[in-house]
Amino acid sequence: MSIKVQSVRGMNDLLPSETHWWQAMERAIHHVAAIYGYEEIRLPLLERTELFKRSIGEETDIVEKEMYTFLDNRGDSLTLRPEATASCVRACIQHGLINRSKARLWYMGPMFRYERPQKGRYRQFHQFGIEAFGWTTPDIDAEIILVAHALWQQLNIAEHAQLEINSIGTPEARQRFRADLVSYFGNYRDSLDQDSQRRLVTNPLRILDSKNPNMQEIIEEAPVMTDYLDSESAARFDRLCNLLASQDIGFTINHRLVRGLDYYTDTVFEWTTNLLGAQNAICGGGRYDGLVELLGGGPIPGAGFAMGLERLIEVLRQSNYDAELARPQVYVCTLGSDAEVEGLNLAQELRAEGIRTTVHCGGGKLSQQLKNADRASAVLGVIIGADEITSRTAIVKSLRTDAEQQSVVRSEIVETIQGMLHSKQ
Ligand code: HAM
Numbered sequence: 001m002s003i004k005v006q007s008v009r010g011m012n013d014l015l016p017s018e019t020h021w022w023q024a025m026e027r028a029i030h031h032v033a034a035i036y037g038y039e040e041i042r043l044p045l046l047e048r049t050e051l052f053k054r055s056i057g058e059e060t061d062i063v064e065k066e067m068y069t070f071l072d073n074r075g076d077s078l079t080l081r082p083e084a085t086a087s088c089v090r091a092c093i094q095h096g097l098i099n100r101s102k103a104r105l106w107y108m109g110p111m112f113r114y115e116r117p118q119k120g121r122y123r124q125f126h127q128f129g130i131e132a133f134g135w136t137t138p139d140i141d142a143e144i145i146l147v148a149h150a151l152w153q154q155l156n157i158a159e160h161a162q163l164e165i166n167s168i169g170t171p172e173a174r175q176r177f178r179a180d181l182v183s184y185f186g187n188y189r190d191s192l193d194q195d196s197q198r199r200l201v202t203n204p205l206r207i208l209d210s211k212n213p214n215m216q217e218i219i220e221e222a223p224v225m226t227d228y229l230d231s232e233s234a235a236r237f238d239r240l241c242n243l244l245a246s247q248d249i250g251f252t253i254n255h256r257l258v259r260g261l262d263y264y265t266d267t268v269f270e271w272t273t274n275l276l277g278a279q280n281a282i283c284g285g286g287r288y289d290g291l292v293e294l295l296g297g298g299p300i301p302g303a304g305f306a307m308g309l310e311r312l313i314e315v316l317r318q319s320n321y322d323a324e325l326a327r328p329q330v331y332v333c334t335l336g337s338d339a340e341v342e343g344l345n346l347a348q349e350l351r352a353e354g355i356r357t358t359v360h361c362g363g364g365k366l367s368q369q370l371k372n373a374d375r376a377s378a379v380l381g382v383i384i385g386a387d388e389i390t391s392r393t394a395i396v397k398s399l400r401t402d403a404e405q406q407s408v409v410r411s412e413i414v415e416t417i418q419g420m421l422h423s424k425q
Contacts, residue, residue, distance in 0.1 A: 006151060008123070008124075010122050010123025010124065011122070012122060018170065020326045021321075022309070024323035025312060026317065028115070028155050029128050030236070032147060032227075033106045033147075033385060035069055036147050038102065038147070039301065040107065040108075041088060041106070043088060044081075044087070044143060045081055046078050047078070049067070051079075051082075051086050052081070052082060052085075052086055055263050056082070056259075057290055057417050059203045059262075060203065060260055061206075061260055062083070062113060063259065065114065066082060067080075067114065068112045068114060069234050078299045080112035081309060083111055083129075083261070084109070084111065084127065084129055084306065085129065086263075088131045089302065090132075090293055093292065093296055093297035094298070098133040098134060098300050102132075104132050105147060107129055107131075108309075108314045109126060110124050111125055111126070116330060118310050119279065120276055120277070120278070120280075120308075125309070125310050127306040127309060128309060129285075129305060130305060132304060133300055133301070134300055136289070138239045138243065138267070140303050141240050141266075141303055142240055143301055145249060148285075149163075149249055149276060150270075155321060157273075157377075159183055161272075161273055161283075162252070162271065163251040163252070164251065164253070165252075165257070165268070166254050166267075166269070167229065167242075167270050168205075168225055168264070168266065168268055168286075169225060169233045169266060170230060171265065173229055176228050177223065180223045181204045181205065181222060183219070183225060184421060185200050185207055185222070186200065188218050190216060191218060192215070195210065197217060198213035200423055205221075206260065207252060211309055219256065225255060225258075236266055236267070237267070257269070257270060263290070265286075265287050266286070266289070268284075269286055269292060269305070269362075271307070273311075273315050276314055282307055282308060282311045283306070285302075285304065285306060288301075288302050288303065289301040312423070319399070327354050327376060329373070329378065329379050329380065329381070329421055330347075330350055330380045330382060330421075331378035332347050332381075333384070334369075335366060338386070339385055339388065339389055343359055346394065349413075349414050358378065360372060378410070379397060379421060380397065380421065382396055382397075382413070391407075392409065393407045393409050394407075394409060394410065395407055396408050396413065398420065
């Protein structure tokens with residue numbers, strides 16, 4: 001016997017028992033993106049490695065250790081996208097989408113990061129993201145946060161999503177902050193954990209993000225970014241807070257929130273949930289006013305977010321979200337070749353009315369066919385045998401209640417079924 005080939009660790013199949021959750025979530029995403037005036041953009045999964053190195057930053061976890069990078073047959077270095085903001089900016093510059101006009105865009109699809117797989121953290125995962133290009137004002141920061149909130153409302157999970165915001169200022173302000181952080185944490189070098197000692201050299205702001213309980217006391221006393229903001233950044237942050245409050249969006253200001261990608265400027269935010277364990281960030285984003293220019297475009301500001309869809313699905317499950325199952329509403333059983341044709345005809349009529357209909361394939365005894373109908377979780381069964389062909393009728397049977405089956409004349413079957421489905425028979 002040959003050895004079975006398994007999927008790659010951290011890369012999951014989405015089975016039919018789960019995809020109805022995904023479809024319900026995707027419908028909500030399409031709806032919210034449309035009502036906020038965002039247009040879809042579809043981007044390749046593979047990009048030149050350089051794109052991510054330049055945008056996310058050489059000294060971030062993603063670029064240092066999480067990218068799936070390989071040489072193609074020509075020797076070009078390519079990378080499976082670990083996120084899509086960089087790709088989106090690249091595409092906008094390449095196709096001249098944001099030179100003269102502003103743009104509100106969204107995307108959805110798989111991302112790839114070589115992380116240690118655990119619940120809520122995968123090597124292939126999915127994101128829904130939005131990016132808005134061309135606005136310097138904080139109204140767009142508020143808008144993107146409102147889009148995420150609208151999705152929580154659409155999915156009935158607003159009470160489980162908490163918003164944290166912060167401002168990390170301009171690159172110049174951050175330089176000053178960084179220098180002071182290095183000298184502050186430098187005084188405690190021996191008390192820092194290994195990861196933070198490494199970050200002291202590569203990316204000291206990320207030490208603030210450390211979840212290590214032994215580090216918290218040192219982090220508590222560290223300099224705070226707010227003290228380094230210039231007046232413009234401070235005013236922008238104030239305005240954002242006011243706009244969010246005006247729309248009844250609850251939030252907390254978290255001075256330690258820095259995010260793990262280098263392209264952010266000023267506003268950063270994260271939505272977390274109390275329904276998941278350690279991997280509780282369901283959405284992260286912010287402003288990136290220098291990124292378009294860094295990647296060869298004009299001085300065009302941007303802002304956006306991305307949310308992890310596996311985590312969102314888990315929140316939906318935990319909150320008992322009612323995702324409509326894609327199970328058949330009607331299961332048609334037939335006995336004999338004439339009945340088989342009649343069954344096909346009837347199924348086409350039901351489908352034309354939008355009723356999900358499965359026709360039994362493979363013949364067999366009626367009891368076996370009804371067993372299959374039950375296994376498929378159909379609501380109603382239709383039975384057509386030789387007698388029904390002669391009398392131009394069909395038997396309609398509720399599979400979910402004890403109601404008596406009934407013989408219905410052929411011309412009235414579609415209407416009868418519609419009525420029964422409506423009353424959830
Ligand atoms: P990010 O924080 O790296 O930001 O990822 C956004 C979300 O993706 C996270 O909050 C989390 O829900 C999900 N996520 C990240 N890694 C994994 C993983 N290994 N497994 C499962 N879910 C994961 C970005 O990607 C930025 N591009 C967001 C952005 C858009 N900023 C501006 N525009």
